[in-house]
Amino acid sequence: MLLRTFLALAAGLTLSLAFEPVALPWIVPFAVGALFLTTRGLRARSGWLPGLAFGVGFYFTHIYWMRESIGLDAWLALAGIEALFYGVLGSVTAALHRRRLWPAWLAAAWVAVEVLRSGWPFSGMPWGRLSFAVVDTPLAPALPYVGSVGVSLLLAAMGALLAWVVVARDRERLVAGAVTVGLVALALLPALAPYELEQTGTATVAVVQGNVPGPGNDILYDFQQVTQNHVDATVDLAAAVGAGSQPQPDFVLWPENSTASDPFRDETVNAGIREASAAIGVPILVGAMVDSGPDHVLNQGIVWDPVTGAGDRYTKRHPVPYGEYIPLRRYLTGTFGKLALVPRDMLSGTRKTPLQVAGISVADSICFDIAYDDGIFDQVTRGAELLTVQTSNASFIFTDQIDQQFAITRLRAIETGRWLAVASPNGVSGVIAPDGEVVAVADPRTTTVLVEEVGLATAVTPGVRLGAWPGRVCTVLTLVGLLLGALPYRRRSTLPEPEPAPTDTTHDKVLS
Structure with missing residues (x-):
């Protein structure tokens, strides 16, 4: 053994x-x-x-x-x-x-x-x-x-x-x-x-990686500057579009935790998003933490229109146990390990239909959602034409986790037969073709905007x-x-033991 x-x-x-x-x-x-x-x-x-x-x-x-x-x-x-x-x-x-x-x-x-x-x-x-x-x-x-x-x-x-x-x-x-x-x-x-799925159209997507200040592995180190970095990068993109050096995108993708405070309560954050969306003139899919009462929080992708403001939303379906919520919290002390760093539980989303972003049906995933089948399959079978991933890998930026997750992200593009755009605050952000080829990628820990034309598809693969x-x-x-x-x-084990064979005593007497 x-x-x-x-x-x-x-x-x-x-x-x-x-x-x-x-x-x-x-x-x-x-x-x-x-x-x-x-x-x-x-x-x-x-x-x-x-x-x-x-x-x-x-x-x-x-x-x-x-x-x-x-x-x-x-x-x-x-x-x-x-x-x-x-x-x-x-x-x-x-x-x-x-x-x-x-x-x-x-x-x-x-x-x-x-x-x-x-x-x-x-x-x-x-x-x-x-x-x-x-x-x-x-x-x-x-x-x-x-x-x-x-x-x-x-x-x-x-x-x-x-x-x-x-x-x-x-x-x-x-x-x-x-x-x-x-x-x-x-x-x-x-x-x-x-x-190969037949393309039903094309769209131009801008992926914004605003970068994380300070040590780079703590999204909360200066979360207001994280938001400002994404605002500034989007405004700069608008200037490049106006100058003719970049094409006009159909929509802009920001990562998870591009706003780590509630954009409906934080006036500074709200004003920054409105500034960026007004400058670029197209919807921004914002990654935001939204309050849901004193004990809960929502991790959401919010479609922010330059005219009508916040609209369609996707809520993260698979929060991380003991990282984003505490199972059995009532039985644990808040000072055990790092539980004190999770004062509020993140609620799970249940959305099955794709987001509507600039007239495009988009299947969104937030961070670890990409490793689960259910949310992606639900949205793709209900008409999603494009995949997006909003992730915040700052905590893992100096580890191999970001490469493992990016490999899973590429797998989802192949499995669904769809183009995929992924945005992270400081890596790995990129645009992936349906065959898994990375057509554009941002270097980690940089401020980068990727503008790419992607294909749209409505058919569903047998695997999905x-x-x-x-x-x-x-x-x-x-x-x-x-x-x-x-x-x-x-x-x-339940069969009865066989009975012993009877003894022929007559034969013994004869021999005697």
Whole structure:
């Protein structure tokens, strides 16, 4: 067991190398296959140990940036919780190894646990999905066909098949190898026929990165200057448009926390937004913190029209637990860890329809929303023509988090087949094409305005149409596999002991 646990730990560390900053995605199936091998031959009651070791090796490394940016306590707590899910996966795969066609059952189990931890507890943590590593690989064109969950399933299946190749014997190994090659070929087939949506029009978008004063990693260090930086950059853009050196944008995109105080209560902030929108003469999608009573706050993208003022709004759907709100606050002291830094709970948004910005249907996401499927899929299936992301990565600006999130952002452009514009106060801001190509990007910690023409599309990719169904099917299959394994065990444990055969005493008497 010690050797299995050590190998599982090494496999988890290896999987972390598939993501930024190292970005070696080809190792994903090998790391997953190694985990499956360490649980083979174990009972469910002991399979959790190598599974947990894998989770520790992977997740504590994958989100190491949280230790540097948010704090040691948050890093330990979140990584520890996520590692427990891999412990559960270890027990589940140990049980499913006994089923016929076990590689298929194991791949389904991986996805089921991945989907579970992406939404629970509280709002879950999708970071570390297998599919989030593939944006720069030949597997990326499969995203519009099967979605990010479907790509995770393909990768998990490759890992399971590699494990089968290792344990198979003689002729069976040839079959395992042929099936593995066949699956890889099938997964790469979309690269020969990329899914492209027909453009229904174009728009010009201006992405404003105003920069963060001071140390650069604290959005609240001088939040009024952060807002002023975005106002000044937009006014300068208006002057460039007037001079003919820049095209007139259809709308302007500001990042999350471009106003860290309520623009409806703070007169200075309100006046700055009105100045910028009047200068540019088109709507600005402002990222604002809006009061919602004494105990709550809303993180919103607000369409600010130069004539009518504030209008359509998107509210962040997935606030970060213990970062933007405190679950079970009543049971915790406000001085524990960094809870004192979150005096008010951020409320979750429920909007499913896209914003209307300058006559364009826009699917907005705020920061970590980009890692979740629901908000994006809801808006795209309801007519969104363009994706925008308003994010505030100042807390992570000196860490690898910004590169991991930007990779996920690019994945969403590929998956939905849409252009995407992302604005951050000081990085990473950019404009991304539907094939994941970064057509414009701002250097971190600079004041930059990106003005780009983007395409619009209304059709929906098959991957988005599938929505949550791949995850649901994998979850049901996993439960069925576990149930089928439990039934024979229950029958064996409840069968009565066979009665002993009767003794022929007559024969003994005759012999005597």
